[in-house]
Amino acid sequence: MPLLEVKDVTIRFGGLTAVSEFTLSMDTHELVGLIGPNGAGKTTIFNMLTGVYRPNEGEMFVDGQSIVDNKPYEITALGVARTFQNIRLFKELTVLDNVKIGGHMHYKYSSASAVLHTNRFHKAEDIAEVDAVELLRIFNLDSRAQQYARNLPYGDQRRLEIARALAVRPKLLLLDEPAAGLNTGETSELMEKIHEIRDRFGLAILVIEHNMELVMGICERIFVLNFGKTIAQGTPDDVRANPVVIEAYLGEPAEV
Amino acid sequence: MAGGQRVAGSGWENRDAPPPATRHPPSARLPWWLRDLIYAAVFIAILIGASYGLDRIPIGGIAYYRRIIVLMGINIILAVSLNIINGHAGQFSLGHAGFMAIGAYFAAFLTVFYFAPYVNKFPEGTEQWLLQNGLLLVAVLLGGALAALAGYIVGLPSLRLRGDYLAIVTLGFGEIIRVFILNINKIGAARGLSGIPNWADFFWVYLFCGITILISWRLVRSSVGRAFLAIREDQIAAEAMGVDTTKYKVKAFIIGSFLAGVAGGLFAHYMMYLNPEMFRFLKSFEVVVMVVLGGLGSISGSVVAAIILTFLPEGLREVKDFLHTNKDPRMVIYSILLIVLMLTRPQGLLGRRELWQVLARRKDTIPTDERDQGDATDRP
Amino acid sequence: MQTFLQYLLNGIAVGAKLINFAHGDVFMLGSFVGFYAGGWAARHMNNQAGTLMSWVVAAAIMLLSMIACGLFGYLNERIAYRPLRNAPRIASLITAIGVSFFLEYGGQFVFGPDPKFFPTLIEKHLIQFGTITTTNYQIIVLVVAVIFMALLQYIVYGTRFGRAMRAVSFNFETASLMGIPTDRIISITFMIGSALAAVAGILFAVSYPKIDPLMGIMPGLKAFVAAVLGGIGNVPGAVVGGLIIGIIESFVGGSRFSNFTPAIAFIILIGILLFRPSGLFGKYEPEKV
Structure with missing residues (x-):
């Protein structure tokens, strides 16, 4: 198939x-x-x-x-993950958060977990962090993790889009x-x-x-x-x- | 779930590495629940202390200020909760007064018709005190729950509507609620609902203030909050990243309206009287103004703006006295200030940043390159 | 009759193509200018009501009110909108609310909060059309409203200026690249909108002679509801939207659910938007990817 x-x-x-x-x-x-x-x-x-x-x-x-x-x-x-021709990053969010949103489906927990900071929350967030940094490293973006996506140079924005799509796994x-x-x-x-x-x-x-x-x-x-x-x-x-x-x-x- | 499982050696080889320094790992010494419990205990102790102090400070007119401080707390809950819908999820809602009204009326209805008569059967004492406060909590939470249900119903059309359309629908929803309340005789209709016992005080209002800020703060730093922000930034890209935008928009509405309902319930048990006119769309405007003025998406911004806008009309009272006029110029000055503030800082007082980030920038404690980013954020 | 005036306001709300919460308040301002000018005229006219002179005076008052509101519209755009043109949309929404508050509370401060009776310049009398009885006022209002609506339609769709206006509303940046003086077009649009709101304000005040500083809130809001119902930016759509709201409102008003009348406009709106998210005649345009 x-x-x-x-x-x-x-x-x-x-x-x-x-x-x-x-x-x-x-x-x-x-x-x-x-x-x-x-x-x-x-x-x-x-x-x-x-x-x-x-x-x-x-x-x-x-x-x-x-x-x-x-x-x-x-x-x-x-x-199935994609990038966009006319770059559609989450401009007002950090580079790291952009990639974490790409992994959204894989780091799920309830709103209650998020508010109470349960172990489940910490575990998921730690994995999200590791995965995101790892992906950024592939594209040499890890040093820019805390910058706003909007402030990246054009080429980096294109690379970040691919990193974000890869976070979907x-x-x-x-x-x-x-x-x-x-x-x-x-x-x-x-x-x-x-x-x-x-x-x-x-x-x-x-x-x-x-x-x-x-x-x-x-x-x-x-x-x-x-x-x-x-x-x-x-x-x-x-x-x-x-x-x-x-x-x-x-x-x-x-x-x- | 397809695609979700990681296979050993499939490219995620740093899988078991410790989390990098960008995220603070949970404290190894204390389990999460214990640490949170300690924070909660400290917070409650401070509240009790402040409440005790406010009741006993021997200053003339303190009662007047206490009242403003409590109303300020309610406004903070409203602003921070609306910020979740408007600032984080980017869904422009003008119906917050409607959610507040539902919470207020339902909580008051429960207390007036069921809880208060029951509590009054008990003799004064610890037992009655406990029962009263417990039932207040129940009434307020149930009020919030009914408001959340309304938020769910209002959130549904928001899935398809954008911008102006959603704004006018939420505004209309608030008005519909008001008109319905006007026609329910049991809860006083146009006469208003009186005889609500004064159960909510400084302590309860600020307890829920703390809870609201905590919920909003921790949500936005979680996968739920990231989904909200993604929807605000770019809905199509968010969907492409696997965010069920429908679910999260409705979620934002449910959480925001629940907290607005709670604020309403507290308001009812503090004011001891409700009238549909209190929940006109002007009240919704007031809350929207707080959120936008503080900076959409900035939690501390909403808090600061709620504080300023609660005190502003009171401060302007002085102007009225100074002018020796019978007519009230306060709202005229208020509206001019509003226009001037929006013109000078269209992004709100704090933009999207939090208060300490703004303060830190002023003290030059942030490295230069980050400061540049900060400036860039200011640009609309 | 009410519905008809509502149309006029609707048409104006549509022209602006953005939520302008202050619009209803300009309507109020217009009727108050008319009130003071009319009051002054009535004192100096020594009972000439019914003569040709009174007609001239009435027209002059309307013109004065239009000029005053047009001027206000110009200032409003210059001070509260133009500086925010590149700011987030929500910022201009808040200033619109600010302007609205300013007019409402400023109106209460300057004119006083109590309702005032609009002066009579032209004598009111009944007119019989077969079985229908009406007043000359209603006919005057109808005629004037139709004239101005036709004029608006002509300006928007029949003139060079109207074409520029539609271009600016469709795409501001492209319009400015095509050499359209966008700033001037927007200024003039605000002036026209405000002047027409003044017309609506005077006509309203004439047919329902009580006016107060908060009278603009509901008509302004309903004008916007009608505009959204018809599909933002669609003049005939707004007229149909206003018609639907007006008919159902008067129908409900006469039934035993009359208490719910103030909510009807919104209930209809929500009902329709659930099925047609861009209004009755608006085109649903999915975002380009």
């Missing part, structure tokens, strides 16, 4: 079909890329996978369980343009990190990215979308050589 299975998913906004008959199957430990020009429907697919939008047609399964009718937090509980991680706005050095560092976390936490990662260097460099399989339709899929080499893809990106080839 695949970890993630998406079958013929279609979503329409008014008259516009944003995504049509999208099909994807992912196994554990896979690294898959999702590329395509702006407005091709990539983020919309993420939004359907995480329950923000409900598809008009089609089915989606995580571990064999249908998620079409699930609310976002229920899907997260099944082990996902099986499937959805990265929405993680390299947007990063320079070349930061991008190659990010590529290493993506590999590192995939191996360390045994994740399947689905990544949307415009940076071809990153996508071609780390993804094992790539899906190309244009106007909501999957126009090509395969290994980086296949996709690179596919004339349909080149056309979508560069326009029709000039006749020679």
Whole structure:
């Protein structure tokens, strides 16, 4: 049974079909890329996978369980975590608290426990602390743990989003343009990190990215979308050589 | 629960390491309950001392100030509890007077019709004293519980409504409560409910003040409070992190309205008289103003603002005397001060920080880089 | 008739597109300006009621009241709103409450808290339309209200200024990037809103001749309820919202549940918002992710 299975998913906004008959199957430990020009429907697919939008047609399964009718937090509980294209950190909270909220589902206790500071509370909070600091360390953010997320430099905010998503302890991680706005050095560092976390936490990662260097460099399989339709899929080499893809990106080839 | 279990060697290898220094580990010497009990005992001893002292200080007009101090305590409970809903969970509620009214009327109803007649059957003495205070506690808590139920019902629409829509619905809810009370003859309708025994005093009000602050303080430093804050900051991101926003919004409403109901019950047993007019939406405004003025999300800010805004009208009495006028300019000055304060500090007196953080900054005890953050926080 | 005046106020509340708790109090201010101006005029007019002169005077009083309130609206925006435009929304809400308190308590301080009777400038008489009996007052109020509502509709949807106003309300920043003088537009919007509140205040005072400093609270609140009911920012929606509230209120008022009338507007509001979270005609726009 695949970890993630998406079958013929279609979503329409008014008259516009944003995504049509999208099909994807992912196994554990896979690294898959999702590329395509702006407005091709990539983020919309993420939004359907995480329950923000409900598809008009089609089915989606995580571990064999249908998620079409699930609310976002229920899907997260099944082990799907995401980052956002337009960074959505909890800006007025500290870096550490951002990551702790990512682990929300795993550090639960009653309000009464919280008020009375029971052993259960202390135990859960200690684990939350250890986990959060550990994740921050991976992204070299541990020294900034007590700063407000808003005050982080842009690149650190992107990294913090990934750390926060990892705190969910996902099986499937959805990265929405993680390299947007990063320079070349930061991008190659990010590529290493993506590999590192995939191996360390045994994740399947689905990544949307415009940076071809990153996508071609780390993804094992790539899906190309244009106007909501999957126009090509395969290994980086296949996709690179596919004339349909080149056309979508560069326009029709000039006749020679 | 899928995805939740950690497998040995699956990447969390520092799993058993001691917690890092950022969080203070629980004291190894004292178990949590013993330490809290000691704090509670000290707090209660201080309250008894203060209460005893306030009753006996031989200063002219002390009764007047005692009354203001008690009402201040009730305002603190209201402001701190509303801060949980408005400041922490970010759900803009204008219905706090409604929750307070429910708690006040229900507690008073229980006392007037059931508890007081029962207590009066006993001869004066320790037994009656114990019974009276025990039943006060029961009445106040039940008042809070009914208010919490109302908070649950009001919290439900808040799941779908945002901003202005929620504000007007909560305001409307408060008015609906008032109109219903106006039409229930048993509890006095427009005449008001009188004959409530004077059971609540300085001690009870400030005991619940302490409890309210403790609840709010510890909640916001727990996973529950973090969920509230996450919802305030970014609801979509919070959901994506596995926070059941529905559940936590309703939770914030339940906790906040419970405490408002408690404040109402204490108010009833202190004032000895209730009237629906006391719980107009002006009262809700008053509490919202306290919370915003103190700084949304700042617990000590709510406390400070509640203190200032309780004393302000009293202090302005002097102005009235000075002007030798029959007309009352206090509220005019109050409203001007309110506008000026909001214009000069739109983020509230303390912003999102607590009082000591603000004071510490002034004394330059915080390292430079953190001070910069502090300044950044001030920016709206 | 009441409902009709309510429309006028509703339309104005909608134009502002943000909770303005002080709006009902500007309405009060308008009727008090009218009261004092009218009182002065009545003393100097030596019983010319009914002549052409009295009509001119009445119109002048309304104009004066509109100017006074418009000026107040300008100052209000300049002093209490503009400095807070980039502050959290809740801050401007609190200042609005402050302004509202200022007008209510200032009104009590300056005008005195007791109700006052609005002077009669034009003689009141009955008019018979077949079986319907009405007064010339009601007709005047109706005509004036319709004129101003049409005018508002025209300004908002038919003029360059109205287009700028809608643009600013839709997206302040983009509007300013498009070269719209946003500050001036917002100032003028406040002035128009306040001047129209003055019209509503005078019409109210004329048809229900008792006025007091707290008279604006409920109409102001109800105007906002109607606006939310119709969907914030939707003028016809607010009119329909006001109509629904007005009809059900008068229906309940006549039944044995009349004691609950003050709560009706809110009960309807909550009932409708539960099913349509953005009001009757508001579009529900899920946040963009």
